[in-house]
Amino acid sequence: MTAQTILQVDKLSIALRLKGQGFPAVSNLSFSVERGEVFGLVGESGCGKSLCALTIAGLLRDPLHVTGGRIDFDGQDINRLSNRDMRRLRGNRVAMIFQEPMTSLNPLMTIGDQIGEMFELHENMSRRQARLKAVESLEQVQVPSPERRIRDYPHQLSGGMRQRVMIAIALACNPALLIADEPTTALDVTIQAEIVELILDLCKARGTAVLMISHDLGLVARICNRVAVMYAGSIVEERAASEVFVDPRHPYTQGLLASLPRLGRRLQEGRKPLMEIKGVVPALTERGPGCGFAPRCSKATDICWADMPAATALSGSGKIRCYHHG
Amino acid sequence: MFLLIGRRLLQSMVTVIAAVTLIFLLFSVIPGTFVSSLAGDKRDIDPKVLERIETELGLNDPLPTRFANYIGNLVRGDLGTSFATQRPVTAVLSARIWASFKLACAAIGFAVIVGLPLGFVAAVKQGTWMDTTAMMTAVSGLSIPAFWFGLLTMYFISLKLGWLPTFGYGNGGFRHLILPALTLGIAPMALLARTSRAAVLETMNADFIRTARSKGNTETRIVVRHMARNAFVLVLTTIGLQFGSMLGGSVVIENLFAWPGIGALLTQSVSMRDIPMVQGCILLIVLFFLVINTLVDIAYLLIDPRIRYR
Known part of the structure; x- marks a missing residue:
């Protein structure tokens, strides 16, 4: 490391x-x-x-x-x-963005509050300050007219917009x-x-x-x-x-x-x-105990079924787990 | 908002008219009249007197005439005069509504204060002994007949332990209220415990709770800021329905505890075929239900931004 x-x-x-x-x-x-x-x-x-x-x-x-x-x-x-x-x-x-923008946001909170929560939690801001920062964050994820949008609820936004809000939250x-x-x-x-x-x-x-x-x-x-x-x-x-x-x-x-x-x-x-x-x-x-792919692999031999291959370094760069690579 | 309230009121009017008509027709087909209930007491009353009473009360008029008279008076806010006491129905009702309302509020209060936390704990501690205990309490509460539970509380808490008065209204104090409210609230409490457990479980596993966690929220903050409102939205309807039906549901309990409310009045009036009184009681129960439901609709508007009535 x-x-x-x-x-x-x-x-x-x-x-x-x-x-x-x-x-x-x-x-x-x-x-x-x-x-x-x-x-x-x-x-x-x-x-x-x-x-x-x-x-x-x-x-x-x-x-x-x-x-x-x-x-x-x-x-x-x-x-x-x-x-x-x-x-x-x-x-x-460490921030996360999830797969489902439709359900990943709290339906009863304005998106301003949901973004602002990050500043309240991690930067000790008051709710008012956090709201102002939320506008900035929304602007960065290219949501049009962010000062108006922060008062919206998730159901008023499209899937793409919601994912932008998730990105704003994650990168806040x-x-x-x-x-x-x-x-x-x-x-x-x-x-x-x-x-x-x-x-x-x-x-x-x-x-x-x-x-x-x-x-x-x-x-x-x-x-x-x-x-x-x-x-x-x-x-x-x-x-x-x-x-x-x-x-x-x-x-x-x-x-x-x-x-x-x-x-x-x-x-x-x-x-x-x-x-x-x-x-x-x-x-x-x-x-089983062996390579997970053995049942579907055309190259599989007895050893593949018995033992999980170790990760071995490839000649150039990178690693592989296979007895029959190359 | 005001448009909504107005529209709800209009819709409610239809329900009220339907209820009033139904009750009127029902009492015109069931056997027995006020007069026959008088005569049924094995008191020796001259048939001529009975006949005169019948005519005076308008019981001999044809059905359409009676209905027209009733509706006409109703529109003017006159619910008629009690056959039994000759007092105006509105006066009797207004003297009794407070007792019933107090009982309903206390009962729903008990149901909410005990049922919601019970369901919440059961959900959070899902699969543990706390969950099992809470849900067993809930199932018992739902399956024990209320009058039986009432008798038990009377016997143990009042007679054996002497902690609380057995029955009656007393001077309207809190001590007299406890047992009837407990008895009336036990089933709604159990139902709320079950619904809120399901609601909290559903909310707990929601994607946005995972998001809240990934933001670095504390568990307490997640519960308070993200879960509580979302779970409450799911429970609100049950609370509303239970509260709304409480006035009508208290009929048995009020009789059991000799509580001077609408429910007790209703049973007495039914057995005496005191039709104006019965109609008044039921009208009140229906109105109460409708008002509570409208309030729930308004509460939804305030809590859940996704709901917009058109």
Whole structure:
């Protein structure tokens, strides 16, 4: 870990505990995010990427528990922080944007109050001062006529506008790390790009690092410096974004990229069905001791079923978990 | 806002007219009249006298005439004269409304003050012994018949322990109010405990609560600033409905505790077929219900910005 590292996740494991039984949902997850960097965490639904995000923000709730590993934020082990210190961190230094702008805002509070709350909580401002700052924040996320808008309630705004408000809330106190958990998934395609640009611009101006969680490979390839691909609770490949999409090494990443529909392919190759990775993601209760991807992998051998491959460094840069990479 | 109140009043008028008509027709088809109830007491009354009373009270007039007379008087604010006491119905009602209103307020107050926290605790401590205890209390409260619960409190609290008066209005003091209010409020209390538990659970798992947490709010502040109002919106309707139906629901309790309110008056009047009195009581109960519901609608407007009546 260097001074440039803002977030270091080391062998993090999370389990779902039901009736005394534990089911590992995330196991031995390790990655780090540098200051000011945009780091992508991709994977399909249920692979554990959102759990990872919630854990970093200290928001994991029963029946999910951290069962091992540590998370260092800015050199501090967050598991050792008191509730009070964790609260000071949350919102102030680590902020989050969620997937559902429609339900993530309190329906009975004006958006001015909801943004202003950040200044009340972390900068000890009075409600009046906080309101003035809220106008500024709204202006920064390019909401038109912010002085009028702060009196609006969430139901009076469109989905895109609400996500802008969420961004204003998240970036209000200039956090060092922004966790964006699928920030554009629930939005219309036409505004997705706008919202992503907005997040990136504002974070760049503030030197805020972004942990971008997404299942949109195209988006991640375009905006991230480095990417970690998750499958069934583990990171299977971690590389520079420019490399992973050109030369994927893990069979899962290869399968994912091959499944992407490409414009013009039909003209070149004629009509054929889209590629897909055969099989489904194993349920939490059905995960064996070996590589999580083995059941769907064409290269799988006996060892893949028996033992989880360790993360090994690739010759260039990056890491991979596979016995048969290359 | 005022437009809304005006419109609600107009809508209420329709309900009132329907209720009044229904009650009038109902009492014209059920067997027995005021006169037959007099004669039923095995008192020896000359049939000629009975006939004269019948004519004087207008009971022999054809139905449409009686209805027209009733409505005509009603519009002028005259609810008629009691058959039994010959006193104007409005005067009797106004003498009794206060007792009933006091009882209803005390009962709903008890239901809210006990039921809401009970449901809240049950939700926050979901799955623990506190939750189980609170919900068992709630289910018991809903399933015990109120009159039986009333008898129990009378027996144990008044007779055995002698802490509170058994029944009656006394001089209108607080001590006489406690047992009837408790008995009347127990079922709404239980219902509120259940609804507020569900409401708090729903709110607790809402996305915006997760947002509030991610902002660095303390748990207390989350409850006070983000959860309370949202959960209350879900409970408000139940409170309104329970309070509104309390005047009518207190009929049994008022009789049990000899409480001089509308409910006790209603039962007496029904058994005597004192039709103007019955109609007056029911009209009052209906009006009370409508007023409370309109107030709830207005409260919604004030609390929830998403609601705009058009």
